[in-house]
Amino acid sequence: MVIVAPFAGGFGPTVEVEAAALREQGAIVEVIAADEGSTEAFGTNVLDPATRGPSLREGRRQGAIEVERIAKVWL
Known part of the structure; x- marks a missing residue:
């Protein structure tokens, strides 16, 4: 799963908290x-x-910097 989060912060759980919960579920x-x-x-x-x-x-x-890291999950 790839989460695109262009803006940090906001209301509710942070993106990293949400990502951690998903990781805990495998x-x-x-x-x-x-x-x-x-x-x-x-x-x-x-x-x-x-x-x-x-x-x-x-x-x-x-995007050019992130492409290899994301390709491991995406492809």
Whole structure:
């Protein structure tokens, strides 16, 4: 199972708590969360159209880094 969590925090259990609960039930789980560069690209208003280009570039950069780890679960 791959959990994509672009935003940290929020209400309720954290993504890591949820992932741990799934793992306890035997699931193979990997979490993709926005790293520092991706979070910076979102800015303070994720609905601002000006963040689309930077967010796309950072998402592709982070995706290239994460691809091998996620492929082990995905494929």
